[in-house]
Amino acid sequence: MRAGSIHMSNSSNPSEPGGRAASAPAATLEWQASCTLPTRWASFQAHVFVEQATGKEHLALALGALAGTERVLARVHSECLTGDTLFSQRCDCGAQLETALRRIATAGRGVLLYLRQEGRGIGLVNKMRAYALQEQGADTVEANHALGFADDQRRYDVCGPMLRHFGVESLELMTNNPRKVEALAALGFRVQRAPLTTASTAFNAAYLATKASKLGHLLPGAIVEPDEAGSG
Numbered sequence: 128m129r130a131g132s133i134h135m136s137n138s139s140n141p142s143e144p145g146g147r148a149a150s151a152p153a154a155t156l157e158w159q160a161s162c163t164l165p166t167r168w169a170s171f172q173a174h175v176f177v178e179q180a181t182g183k184e185h186l187a188l189a190l191g192a193l194a195g196t197e198r199v200l201a202r203v204h205s206e207c208l209t210g211d212t213l214f215s216q217r218c219d220c221g222a223q224l225e226t227a228l229r230r231i232a233t234a235g236r237g238v239l240l241y242l243r244q245e246g247r248g249i250g251l252v253n254k255m256r257a258y259a260l261q262e263q264g265a266d267t268v269e270a271n272h273a274l275g276f277a278d279d280q281r282r283y284d285v286c287g288p289m290l291r292h293f294g295v296e297s298l299e300l301m302t303n304n305p306r307k308v309e310a311l312a313a314l315g316f317r318v319q320r321a322p323l324t325t326a327s328t329a330f331n332a333a334y335l336a337t338k339a340s341k342l343g344h345l346l347p348g349a350i351v352e353p354d355e356a357g358s359g
Contacts, residue, residue, distance in 0.1 A: 303322060
């Protein structure tokens with residue numbers, strides 16, 4: 128199968144200082160390759176896309192037939208090297224990734240988009256700098272601002288062409304972040320939110336509280352589905 132460009136005219140946008148959307152060009156991605164990716168939960172089909180403007184490589188893990196109007200269980204997950212790969216307890220990223228893959232496997236159908244935007248879009252070096260500021264007393268939002276960044280630099284316009292590559296029209300989106308729901312809806316998808324809460328730890332409780340109070344994440348006080356929580 129040959130690589131091909133996928134263009135999306137609508138766009139959801141990165142955050143400007145204060146965390147709200149700023150204008151951004153539409154994303155153009157090129158599909159590069161696909162293969163089977165066996166995991167502990169299911170054998171997914173892995174699809175790699177390259178964003179032409181930035182050269183970033185984004186990944187989609189798909190399971191089952193996705194095309195059509197039937198709602199697809201989905202997760203939009205931004206890269207977190209420390210949480211996803213190194214099992215850091217400073218965040219809930221690894222636990223959310225594991226829980227989302229498990230849920231898709233249980234459903235037998237769904238897609239996870241893995242976007243290469245480390246540290247809420249500020250990159251690994253600046254993420255480490257932000258962690259150092261947090262060790263001096265700043266919270267995650269204050270640390271971003273001290274480094275000259277918005278509270279959330281991520282963008283979701285790349286999700287449009289990735290999802291349409293599979294013919295997806297409607298989503299059950301696993302997220303606690305209303306901004307993701309708004310972004311995907313702005314791209315023309317029908318979106319229903321599915322909460323994705325995992326057990327907190329002594330190391331990430333303050334971080335989760337900041338996400339709820341300053342970033343608007345919908346995190347209930349009670350922990351749900353503790354049996355689904357993975358390493359963070």
